[in-house]
Amino acid sequence: MDFFKKLVPVTKKTVLIIDDEEDFCHFVKLNLEETKYFEVLTAYNGPDGIDLAIRYQPDLILLDIIMPNMTGTEVAEALRSNKATKDIPIIFLTAIVKRGEVGSTEYQFGGNFFIFKPVKLDELIHEIGAKIR
Amino acid sequence: MMPKISVRQQIEKNGLLLIAVMMVGIYWAFDYVSSGHYLTRTLIAVLVIVYGFFIQSLINSRKAALEETQRTQKQLAQSEKLAALGAVAAGVAHEVKNPLAIIVQGVEFLKMALRDNARLLDVTERIEKSALRADNIVKGLLSYSREIALKMEETDIEPVIDEALTFVDHQLRQKRINVKKQYAQDLPKIIMDCDQIKQVFTNLFTNAIEAMPGGGILGIRTEQAGGGNGQASVKVVVSDTGEGIPEDRIRRIFDPFFTTKESERNTGLGLSITKGIIDKHRGTIEIESEPGRGTRVVIGLPAGLV
Numbered sequence: 001m002d003f004f005k006k007l008v009p010v011t012k013k014t015v016l017i018i019d020d021e022e023d024f025c026h027f028v029k030l031n032l033e034e035t036k037y038f039e040v041l042t043a044y045n046g047p048d049g050i051d052l053a054i055r056y057q058p059d060l061i062l063l064d065i066i067m068p069n070m071t072g073t074e075v076a077e078a079l080r081s082n083k084a085t086k087d088i089p090i091i092f093l094t095a096i097v098k099r100g101e102v103g104s105t106e107y108q109f110g111g112n113f114f115i116f117k118p119v120k121l122d123e124l125i126h127e128i129g130a131k132i133r
Numbered sequence: 134m135m136p137k138i139s140v141r142q143q144i145e146k147n148g149l150l151l152i153a154v155m156m157v158g159i160y161w162a163f164d165y166v167s168s169g170h171y172l173t174r175t176l177i178a179v180l181v182i183v184y185g186f187f188i189q190s191l192i193n194s195r196k197a198a199l200e201e202t203q204r205t206q207k208q209l210a211q212s213e214k215l216a217a218l219g220a221v222a223a224g225v226a227h228e229v230k231n232p233l234a235i236i237v238q239g240v241e242f243l244k245m246a247l248r249d250n251a252r253l254l255d256v257t258e259r260i261e262k263s264a265l266r267a268d269n270i271v272k273g274l275l276s277y278s279r280e281i282a283l284k285m286e287e288t289d290i291e292p293v294i295d296e297a298l299t300f301v302d303h304q305l306r307q308k309r310i311n312v313k314k315q316y317a318q319d320l321p322k323i324i325m326d327c328d329q330i331k332q333v334f335t336n337l338f339t340n341a342i343e344a345m346p347g348g349g350i351l352g353i354r355t356e357q358a359g360g361g362n363g364q365a366s367v368k369v370v371v372s373d374t375g376e377g378i379p380e381d382r383i384r385r386i387f388d389p390f391f392t393t394k395e396s397e398r399n400t401g402l403g404l405s406i407t408k409g410i411i412d413k414h415r416g417t418i419e420i421e422s423e424p425g426r427g428t429r430v431v432i433g434l435p436a437g438l439v
Contacts, residue, residue, distance in 0.1 A: 021231050021234070021235060023235045023239075024231065024234055024235045024238060027235060027238030027239045027241070027242055028238055030238075030242045031238060031241050031242050031245070034242065034245050066227060095226070095227050095230035095231050095234065117230050117231065117233070117234035118230060118233045118234035118236070118237040118238075118264060118265065118268055119234065119237070119238075120237060120241065120261075120265075121238070121241040
């Protein structure tokens with residue numbers, strides 16, 4: 001395994017996706033990992049996502065807003081109030097709003113980024129890159 | 134400038150006053166024969182005219198109030214329809230955008246995997262384009278039913294029209310419809326939300342295509358026009374040689390859920406959304422149609438800042 005790691009030109013960044021759409025998580029994982037720049041963890045609900053974030057300390061979290069039981073904003077608040085995860089950048093994924101609406105909604109807090117579904121891969125990578133950098 | 138009023142409208146508006154004046158005339162003629170007192174004649178004449186004037190004003194104000202109520206009721210019905218549409222659109226948007234996001238991500242992976250196979254790559258790109266188009270339709274519904282800020286940029290109109298044409302390219306070929314473009318030179322740039330204006334033309338082209346099941350000509354003409362306030366504007370005329378729309382239906386053509394088409398696929402929202410987008414750009418949209426000969430849609434977009 002170490003042999004393969006040596007082939008990768010850069011240090012991989014870890015991205016955690018928290019989204020109840022399992023297929024979406026699956027495809028984003030495939031796409032990001034295909035670039036060889038990312039290692040991707042997936043969680044299909046808020047509590048599992050928080051556990052993974054505390055355990056693996058990802059470089060960035062992609063967080064869906066509308067999820068059953070625990071919404072993305074609640075997950076974000078939980079992550080912000082935990083010492084271990086408070087500095088991890090979060091990008092919200094949303095299927096309900098357009099860019100123009102964000103300024104006046106509850107979603108804008110803590111300087112978080114937003115990505116609007118459906119999103120193309122180059123835009124996703126661009127946003128992740130901007131936030132990690 | 135005073136608005137022109139027809140003779141019929143004059144009679145409707147001042148009918149009682151005219152009757153009063155006529156009565157005075159008859160009275161004077163009658164009195165002339167019977168030679169009554171001058172003061173009595175004048176007083177009665179004035180009273181009759183004042184009475185006619187008073188009654189006529191009363192009727193006119195009642196009529197205006199009734200028209201205002203009818204207009205308000207119509208607007209209320211329209212806003213109720215929009216509110217219902219807004220609620221449906223918001224729910225549908227979330228449910229549709231998630232599967233679209235999955236399709237786009239899946240296609241992105243296929244594009245990477247098939248990068249050496251031009252034929253299959255072309256297929257995946259078409260699928261992606263369609264998914265993004267469906268997303269734009271959902272956004273259109275949302276922007277129509279809710280106030281969403283427009284993403285404005287200064288751009289030429291022709292590339293936007295051409296891109297909308299690519300969306301209907303397949304249908305054009307399938308129905309053997311020829312496109313006749315007449316683009317004017319040196320048109321001013323328009324500040325607009327390209328996605329939304331693209332949707333306007335996609336809607337218009339789709340309507341035109343559906344009106345020409347047996348083939349025909351889709352005409353697209355652009356020209357510069359001066360706005361009423363001296364501001365330059367761009368006029369785009371989209372015409373077809375299809376079946377046309379009966380006059381009584383044109384009046385309701387922009388109402389939400391109103392459709393002239395029999396197909397179950399039609400929601401009756403296309404032109405309503407189109408008008409909403411044009412209104413937000415402070416533009417104009419007019420439809421002229423002649424049953425059996427075709428329809429012309431004239432769009433005017435101001436060239437300045439919105």
